[in-house]
Amino acid sequence: RVMIVGVSPNQWQAIVKVTDCANSVAELAFELGLNFDKEGDRFAAREKLRSLFEPWFAARSSKQVHVALEAAGVCWGPYQTVKQLVKNDAECSTDNPLFSSINQPDIGCLLTPSQPLNFTGLESTEPKPAPRLGQHTDEILSELLEMSSGEIAALHDAKIVAAASS
Secondary structure, eight states, rough: OOEEEEOOHHHHHHHHHHHTTTHHHHEEEEEEEEOOSSSSHHHHHHHHHHHHHHHHTTSSSSSHHHHHHHHTTEEEEOOOOOHHHHHOOGGGSTTTTEEEEETTTTEEEEEOOOOOOTTTTTTOOOOOOOOOOTTTTIIIIIIIIIIHHHHHHHHHHHHHSSOOOO
C-alpha cells in the first residue's frame, strides 16, 4: 500500500498521467461539476478519485508501482503507521539532518526534530531537552513576577511552589 499526494498542480498532473486516467478524471469532474485543477475540489471528490486510481494500483506489483510513481515524479511514500515510520524509515532518524537524538531526563534517548528552516545571519539552535517540572520556578517568580528572594522562599516553605526534583 502507498500514499500519494496531489496537492500542487504538478503533483496532481503526475498522478493522472502515471495512472493513465485523464479521460476518466475529466468525465468525473464534469459529472460532479467540479474543477480538479483546484485542490479543494479534488479533496471533495477524493473517494471517487481513489476508485478511479485503484485499478491501476491493483494491476501492478508493489515494486512496479514504486518504480512508476518515482519515474513520474509523483509525491508518494509507503503507507505506514507512525510506529513503523519511526522504527523503519531512515527519513525519520538521525540519518536525516532534520533529526537529532537528545537525552530527555526521566525518559532517556529521544528522537527530536530541529528547526526545518535556516536563515542567513541567524544562528541555528540545536534541540534541547524539555524543561523539567519546576526547573524554572524561581527564575519566573523572580524575573517575570519581580518577587524577592524572601517572597519566593515563603512560597516554597508553604509548599505553594516547588523546584525541579533532582
